[in-house]
Amino acid sequence: MGANMITLHNVIKQYPPNQVALQQIDLKVGVGEFLFIAGASGAGKSTLLRILFGAERATSGQVLVGGRNLAAVGADEISKLRQELGVVFQDYKLLPRRSVIDNVALGLEVQGVRLKERRDMAWQMLKSVGLGDKAEQSPVTLSGGEQQRVSIARALIHRPRLILADEPTGNLDREMTWVIFDLLLEAHAAGCTVVVATHDLAIIEELNLRTIVLDGGKIIGDFESFRRLD
Numbered sequence: 001m002g003a004n005m006i007t008l009h010n011v012i013k014q015y016p017p018n019q020v021a022l023q024q025i026d027l028k029v030g031v032g033e034f035l036f037i038a039g040a041s042g043a044g045k046s047t048l049l050r051i052l053f054g055a056e057r058a059t060s061g062q063v064l065v066g067g068r069n070l071a072a073v074g075a076d077e078i079s080k081l082r083q084e085l086g087v088v089f090q091d092y093k094l095l096p097r098r099s100v101i102d103n104v105a106l107g108l109e110v111q112g113v114r115l116k117e118r119r120d121m122a123w124q125m126l127k128s129v130g131l132g133d134k135a136e137q138s139p140v141t142l143s144g145g146e147q148q149r150v151s152i153a154r155a156l157i158h159r160p161r162l163i164l165a166d167e168p169t170g171n172l173d174r175e176m177t178w179v180i181f182d183l184l185l186e187a188h189a190a191g192c193t194v195v196v197a198t199h200d201l202a203i204i205e206e207l208n209l210r211t212i213v214l215d216g217g218k219i220i221g222d223f224e225s226f227r228r229l230d
Contacts, residue, residue, distance in 0.1 A: 004028045004030055004031065004064070005066060006028065006029035006052060006065055006195070007027070008061065010024055011024070011063060021044050022044050022048060023218045025218075026219070027222075032188070032191050032193055034196075035210050036204050036207075036209060037212055038201065038204055039214035043216065044216075048214070052070075052195070053082065053087055058070075066081055066162060083110060084162065085162050086156055086163040087163075087164050088152050088155045088164070088166060090166050092148060094151060094154075095139070099136050099137065100137050100142070101123060104125055104153045104157055105121070106154060107154065107157055107158040122153070122157060128183060144171045145172050145176070148168070148171050149180070156183055159190070159192070162193045165197065166197045168196060169198070177200075
């Protein structure tokens, strides 16, 4: 494979006083690749994504994302990087004082897209996740699963170079789970690099894409395709 979107070398993350969250992580993710990060709760999946997003810094090691060394850049460069990313958080991070449609359009607003165009695009995105009728509501009126879909629509709308998704379908039923993964696969087919942390082995098996397995903060497996051995 050619250029890498993500390169991690000997990444360690420790929390005080002596909690080790990630141990000696070495990982390369090519531009346009789709990667699953599997592992039980507490394995380090969310910590790894937070480091890739620049929300936390590694204690030591090299972290390159989109050509930027996150260990060396300042807040301005981190902010620029985030404009190129689509991120789906476990806690959604929706703005309660903005309508659903304005939450989805936020990335386009930052990019300077005009109001009518960004609202039209946001409404189409909301329709694709089954929430076109909720556009003008406050996100606080939505169920957890609906809020999750809004956060996914927000992550996808500005056609990011890289999508980082932390348990993106954890609160969704099977039908809606596949709607969301179809959208992620469409973005991937268009050239986007996609990294999804999940403990949903059924999805991982069905899609049979590259998967790394974390346990105790270590990568214990890296499979070009993934089938659980029964």
